[in-house]
Amino acid sequence: MKRFIGFITKEFYHIFRDTRSLFILFGMPIAQVMLFGFAITNEINNVNIAVLDKSKDATTQEIINKITASTYFSNKQFITNEAEIESAFKKGNIKAVLVFEKDFSEKLIKENKATVQIITDATDPNTANTVNNYVSSILQKYQQETNKNIKPIYQIVPQSRMIYNPELKSVFMFVPGVMTIILMLVSAMMTSISITREKELGTMEILLVSPIKPFQVIIGKVVPYIFLSIINAIVIVLLSIFIFKMPVQGSLFLLAAQSILFIINALSLGILISTISETQQTAMMVSLMGLMLPVILLSGFIFPISSMPVPLQIISHVIPAKWFIIILKGIMLKGVGITILWKETLILVAMTVFFIVLSIKKYKIRLE
Amino acid sequence: MSILIKHISKSFKDVTALKDISFNVNEGELFGLIGPDGAGKTTLFRILTTLLIADEGTAFVANYDVVKNYKDIRNHVGYMPGRFSLYQDLTVEENLTFFATIFGTTIEENYDLIKDIYVQIEPFKNRRAGDLSGGMKQKLALSCALIHKPKVLFLDEPTTGVDPVSRKEFWEMLKRLQQKGITILVSTPYMDEAALCDRIALIQDGQILQIDTPKEIVKHYPKTIYDIAASNMYELILSLNEYQYNHSVYPFGEFVHYTDKRDDFNPEDLLKFLKNKGLKNIIIQLTKATIEDTFMELAR
Structure with missing residues (x-):
């Protein structure tokens, strides 16, 4: 036990004396x-x-007043002829142009029909689409209001209600994702680097020729990073609650327990990476390419998994981050408990055990 | 017997690092492994310290088998690798405390063993190991390897890259450690250090050339050696190489060590030859063979 504590003390010295990684460790989550x-x-x-x-x-x-009265749009300029549209777009500060046809009111009364053209800058397709939808819905609302007194033949009124994130704040979607990325990065990359550093500097050679046991080395490497990752998780949750007003509907205790489970999962992946890489460089590349990209692309953090091709959907199942994001969203936004999330939790536990067993098996007690 | 090596062979892919090595090191002996870079010294050290497994042969350290009882060996040996392998971002004291702790001991418990060495670096105990000079680093590394009072000490090229004064001090320390009953196996590429060992093994290309005490090894040298000097060393070596009866020509400090093929060699003949070559201030004198000469002769 004394050996073990001595080892952990040494690890903390390493971490706190390396100001650069300390900065990454705590600056990155906030940024x-x-x-x-x-x-x-x-x-x-x-x-x-x-x-x-x-x-x-x-x-x-x-109509113009209605549109510009919303917080979504502000009217930047009035254009007098069609030729100016192009140059307005090219200057780049205009995202959309509304073109009202001639004799708008008159046509509306006489022909019951008048047109507004919405021209959007689709270099950014998402924004173009959203702008289009917003303008259309404002126009529709206006139409409904003015037609209040006339009884239409028949009408289907969709009544949509967004639940769990009624204001459609994208930060609610990003916080679980960012938390996953950061825990993955800190835990997996930092541990794999710190173990390979011992190999690279030759200190592993001395550690091997000493009575300290492999599992003591591994756990000694992991414990400091569990602490640091928990601190990171707390910082992220506090930031999202106090700055982005993100609710935590479910139990904080469950959130903490699940985060620790995911941290241990990521750490065991980090150890696995360190057993297969000889230098810090490789460990870092493997962590970045092998862990970060799947976490960002295939975990459902940014791109919905249901709209991916089937092979990618299958691959996404083996990515721990996918399950952790489901768990996080469940706890933070939906407020569900372990009775609902037991399946995802079990998958994470199984993966963790698998990684730990594999890395202990692959841990070399000699140099080759 | 402290170290027992029987028919050890080891290859890496297509390179043979060690070929059928066998020798013993007695208890309390200071044994030197002398050979150039790439001779296989480090590989042998790693096999003995349980870091590598030999392809063939067996070895015992402190009566433990290096493969079967590797855990026992790891408790009872001190190992100082060729490359400085301490934590550079930890201070001198932290490094020593760390190694004491992982060996389940304390600095105080074995302080008398490292005292002689540690007092020299104690003034810098709050300095980071990475900021120490080469000689200081070696002293710290030796202290760390000794802190658990090992039965056998393995030192892989401990004086490479260390200044001559520190080298001398280092060897004096080894002598003192030996008196405390610790068996020491040390490797070095410096032939002058070989004379300080009880026994030495000359090793090249993974093979042992000879094992004996430094005195005996020199005695076995078969030829008569002459120191030759002239005002122009470069011309001298060129001329000696041209001389048809030369057996070996090696620059050795301010002289050239020369041996002749003939048994009835007369230095006067050579003097004449060199004078004809236009060399001036020629000195030819008899000298004693050194370990380096023996090594060069054996390695031919």
């Missing part, structure tokens, strides 16, 4: 959560639009 929370977002806010109003009557004025 990532902020980035994903504020900058990378699917919502639209204050999109600049331009208006080409050929009729300039009461109705068009009212």
Whole structure:
């Protein structure tokens, strides 16, 4: 036991004396959560639009007011003819142009029909689509309001309700993903690097020729990072609760327990990586390519798994992050408990045991 | 018998590192393994310290089999690898404490063993190991290898890259450790250090050339050696190489060590030859063979 404590003390010296990795360790989570929370977002806010109003009557004025009154759009400029549309887009600060046809009100009354053209800048397809939808829905609402007194022949009214994230805040979707990435990165990459560093610097040679047992070395390497990862998880959850007003519907205790389970899973992956790589460089590359990319692309964090081709869906099953994200979303947004999440938890436990057994088997007690 | 090596062979892919090595090291002996880089010294050390498994042969260290009883060996030997292998970001004291702890002991418990060495680095005990000079690093590494009072000490090229004064001090320390009953196997590429060992094994290309005490090894040298000097060393070596009766020509400090093929060699003949070559201030004198000469002769 004394040996073990001595080993852990040494590990903490390594971590706290390496200011660069310490910075990565604690700076990265905060930076990532902020980035994903504020900058990378699917919502639209204050999109600049331009208006080409050929009729300039009461109705068009009212519609323009309605649109610019929302927080989504702000009217940047009025255009006087069609030729200016192109140059307005090319300047780049306009995302959409609304074109009202001539004699808008008149046509509406006489022919019961008038057209508004929505031209969007589709270099960014997501935004273009969203802008289009938002403008269309504002127009529809306006139409309904003005037609209140006239009884239509028949009408289907969709009543949609968004649950769990009624304001469609994308930060709610990103927080579980970012938390997964960071725990994976800190736990797996940092441990694999710290074990391969011993190999690279030759200290592993001395450790091998000493009475310290392989499992003591492995656990001694892992314990400090469990602590650091738990601190990271707490920081991320606090940031998301206090800055992004993200609710935690389920039990905090379950959230903590599941996070620790995932941390241990990632750590065991890190140990596995260190047993197959000889240098810190390889360990880092394997961690980045082998862990980060699947976590970002195949875990359902950014791209929904259900819309992936079948082979990728199958691959996604073996990615621990996928199950952890399901668990996180379940606990934080839906407030479900272990009775619902037992299957995902069991999968994570099984994966962890598998990785640990494999890495102890692969851990070399000699140099070759 | 402290170390017993029987017919050890080891290859890496297509390179044979050790070929049928056998020798013994007695208890309390300071045994030197002398050979150039790539001779197989490190591989042999790694086999004896249980880090590698030999392809053929058996070996025992402190009466433990290096394969079957590897755990016992790891408790009872001290190992100092050729490359500086301590934690550079830990201080001198932290390194020593760490190694004491993992061997289940404390600095205080075995302080008398490392005292002579440690007092020299104690003034720097709060300095990080990475900031120490070469000689200091070696002293720290030796302290760490000794802290658990090992029965057998393995030192793989401990003085490579260390200044001459520190090298001398280091060997004095080894002598003192030997008096405390520790068996020491040390490897070195420096022939002058070989003379300080009780017995030495000359090793090249994975084969033992000869094993004996340094004095006996030199005695076995079959030829008469002459020190030759001239005002132009480069011209001298060229000329000696041209001389049809030369057996060996090796630069050795300020002289060239020369041996002749003939048994009835007369230095006057050579003097004449060299004078004809236009060399000046020629000195030819008899000298004693060194371990280096023996090694060169055996390695031919």
